[in-house]
Amino acid sequence: MLDMLIVGGGYVGLAVAVATKQAAPHLAVEVIEAAPEGVWQKDERASAIIAAATKMLDVFGVWGEIEPDAQPITRMIVTDSRTSDPVRPVFLTFDGDVEPGRPFAHMIPNLAIVRALRGACERLGINIRHGAAATAFEAGPSSATLTLADGSEIKTKLVVACDGVRSKLRDMAGIRTVRWDYGQSGIVTTVEHERPHEGCAEEHFLPSGPFAILPLTGNRSSLVWTERTADADRLVASDDLIFEEELQRRFGHKLGALTVVGGRKAFPLGLTLSRSFIAPRLALAGDAAHGIHPISGQGLNLGFKDVAALAETIVEADRLGLDIGAVNVLERYQTWRRFDTFRMGVTTDVLNRLFSNDIEPVRIARDLGLGIVERLPKLKSYFIGEAAGTKVKDSPRLLAGEQI
Template identity: 80%
Template sequence: MLHKSEECTMLDLLVVGGGYVGLSVAVAIKQAAPHMAIEVVEAAPAEVWKKDVRASAIIAAATKMLEIFGVWDEIEPDAQPINRMIVTDSKASDPVRPVFLTFDGEVEEGRPFAHMIPNVSMVAALRNACERLGVPIRHGVRATGFRDTGPSAELTLSDGSVIASRLVVACDGVRSKLRDLAGIKTVSWDYGQSGIVTTVEHERPHEGMAEEHFLPAGPFAILPLKGNRSSLVWTERTADADRMVAADDLMFEAELERRFGHKLGQIRASEDRRAYPLGLTLARAFVAPRLALAGDAAHGIHPISGQGLNLGFKDVAALAETIVDADRLGLDIGSMNVLERYQIWRRFDTFRMGVTTDVLNRLFSNDITPVRVMRDFGLGVVDRMPRLKNFFIREAAGTSNAGAPKLLAGYPI
């Protein structure tokens, strides 16, 4: 249904944002509805994604969706299964960190509850899928104007071009320009914390074990990567995080070693370390006429649960199923009647996760003795109740919800 006039390009679906969520939206819908004209526009230059040294935790339900996309075989050689997880609660100076909670990593036969995947591997596989499906990706252009014209939306880009589309999907991050252009408000606050992200090489193998240490300044997560390497998400008060990132390698590794410990032998941190401010941002609406928000454009949460990207993948699965079902019924995919189904499907789950991460961060990012005693008691109780632990792990893996979108259950749309 693509055609060009003297004024603008006409599409069925325009995705703004070429990260994992935006690319996944394009792949999911184009795979199920090949007749649709779909395009992705991305503000970043063409090769910038190759410089991303970070890794992400991908839950079991999301790996099922990637299998349906036909990209998991390409990603899996670089993916590290998380076979076990432990949770501790202590001070950085404590010589011994008692383990209060442990999780075994398998939710189904042969399927761990999560994998750690290098971001470049995931983006490369999704970009290859877009190429196979005939979805073009335009780089170096950003949205500067958005207008609902009735039968379509018109998006003005920074290069002066105009694209009309029956539906526009905003996947352009927590500071979404497109969300602002559409007049969608947010609820947000800053935690006064920043997450230091880096990679560590260590002497001994991690054996696929992830660790979450609750320290007074915030959680310190050690997440296994392929080989003797781990990805760190280290939460500190913003001023301290900025100071540590700016410190020389010797001082940074000394502070890191106090928190990381010696269980994996000698450690060496990557020179590439960055601090990202942490906060909570929830869009007041996930849809507007001819527009849907997905991923961080709809919600930005604290990384304490490792669910931020996975919430985005849940958006992808729900939105794709909503749009494809409507198209097969001959409905207008950009109408509010159709988009409201997506909003209802995703809004409560997102709000619940946002509140949960907010409460957990406030509960564990302090050293108030009575609070610490209560939370450690609660962790210990959960650890001694196998059924409750199994419920939590299946929730985290995204495999417990009978009403989940088809893609997350491993079925094509």
């Protein structure tokens, strides 16, 4: 029988496995993934990883492998305008490191993160099974049984569901969610530009939604372009000339001519919050527990915070001789993570509704608010520390760069 079975072989699932096994090598940990081997290598997206999460990756011993592909975000500017406006005034800027030599975030290709975490799993002896889809989950008094599509069964003390925002395991356990659709989609692609970005990230608030320009290594940037769903589908299906022309209107000309170098995909945007993060013999982590709007760039980072809290909960319970799958043990993890997740879900929801419109009184009020923050350095410092995860009370040890 396993001690812990993780369902989902993305960055959150792999990080849970590495964090737990590294701190408690005697625990039997396995990862199963419904997708076939090699699918993860086709992910062209990149993610903003906050400073606290890079500390955790350093503890795992994988940051040195990831860092060459990581682009530090040294500055961020926020504008609020219409697409047709000839000038986009900057209302808010964030500069500098949260700690000496550590920027508040890095942009990292998802492929680099997953590759490094899979390597760590291999070194720790964690088996990853592909093509293993779960079809049934049953929790018992001392173990859980997971049935796979081929009819085989796996017994384990604890199942960790990291199987995405449409988590089947969450549904099997009867955990309900709060969910709504924004009627928006996020277009994700990568562009090359003539001039260097110098590590500057930009968030342009446009009437249809935020348009984020996020620096990658070299003269490249990752884009998260929010549009109403019908418009996003039309843009993704359009020919290259139309797509690049619409892109240039939003991107501007400050970095010169643009060339789209990655595939382009549109992902529907909504808010999903699980009413509970736990059930008997089950814990949710990552998108299985919460799916939020990308307006703050915190989606993956919320998942990494789950990883740090869950691993510390499990390892400390095991050291005390407790049953790691017992509900009273898992309650600590839920208490640790629910408020922060709810707060971030509400924050992104309010920000998206506040900025994704062209109502003049609302525009005046929000620009005034941005201007006030810009003129208060201590308030800006607080916000950036919160966003980077370096000024959070009761933070899990991994996020502070400490071993469990």
